[in-house]
Amino acid sequence: MFPSSLPKARTLDPHAVPSLRWGIIGPGWIAERFARALKEFTSQQLVAIASRSQDRASAFASKMGIPQAFGSAAELLTSPDIDAVYIATPHNHHYPDGLQALNAGKHVLIEKPLALNAQQARGLAELAKAKGLLCMEAMWCDFLPKYDIITQLLEDGALGDLHTLLADHGEFFTPDHRIFNADLAGGPMMDLGSYLIGFSVKVAGAPVSIHATGQQVPGGVNGQTSMLLTHNNGMHSVLNTTLFSNTPCAAVIAGRDATLEIGGASFYAPGPFTLTSSQGGKVLHFDEPRNRYDQLFHEAVHFAWCVGQGKTESPVRPLSASIDTLAAMDEVRRQIGQVFNEEK
CATH class of the missing domain: 3.30.360.10 (Dihydrodipicolinate Reductase; domain 2)
Known part of the structure; x- marks a missing residue:
């Protein structure tokens, strides 16, 4: 039966969820927009950014008001002050970066696509389950x-x-x-x-x-x-x-x-x-x-x-x-x- 009206969106209150401490791996175009959205509309905390270039990480941190900048993902992942990691690296880095973050004990949000292929995605799912960590694809739509x-x-x-x-x-x-x-x-x-x-x-x-x-x-x-x-x-x-x-x-x-x-x-x-x-x-x-x-x-x-x-x-x-x-x-x-x- 055709509805008389559209249903209401079941959106969450951005300030009624836990305030996680986030690290970002990959200071690119989408990471900048992700960081701006979190800062403007949520209570989430952006505490660190990592890049393969220390200069690039430092520039992103300065621009976005992020307190810590690291010249490698490995350095960021050793920080005990990070609860979750957003991976915004090129597609062929999603899988290895995701494995690294999960092995470091971090919950991980990976930019779409989750990996290059289904086999890699299954590997991430199996590791997340074994570690008891949240792994989610950032299919934002x-x-x-x-x-x-x-x-x-x-x-x-x-x-x-x-x-x-x-x-x-x-x-x-x-x-x-x-x-x-x-x-x-x-x-x-x-x-x-x-x-x-x-x-x-x-x-x-x-x-x-x-x-x-x-x-x-x-x-x-x-x-x-x-x-x-x-x-x-x-x-x-x-x-x-x-x-x-x-x-x-x-x-x-x-x-x-x-x-x-x-x-x-x-x-x-x-x-x-x-x-x-x-x-x-x-x-x-x-x-x-x-x-x-x-x-x-x-x-x-x-x-x-x-x-x-x-x-x-x-x-x-x-x-x-x-x-x-x-x-x-x-x-x-x-x-x-x-x-x-x-x-x-």
């Missing part, structure tokens, strides 16, 4: 108020039987961008495609079949991939990601009873969506400020809540979802012939 409302609509069956999911994520990058660098696990799958496949897995579970085709660029990196995923419930996910062009970055979940369209700047970011009934023309709109990375704080607040509850996995983004996403990405990469240097 899953923790947004918008996504919680969409999750509730799906759980309530507001769309009826699901048949089709359409989503694209394309951005134009110049050839000198690190996303074209094979030494950094380049290509669209880790950066852009993980949102697409993660979204389809969230909506309908792991795919039971995958058909993919890709287009390579000089240097051994994939530049564009199109995918058709079939899920247990019969839903088809039709997905495209490209590094060659800007695309709408929109998504549609089409059910028997209603269709949910996510527009705005990007389907995975703060912004609007519309739910339209299949019959009768009923429409419900959701909108919010399109403040994008300001809302990175939601994942950190949820992470702190999990730590306070003694959880070693997030109920919103369990490691099984991260592993299923990477397993699907593994199969896509197998079909398009994309092998990372670390896998050779």
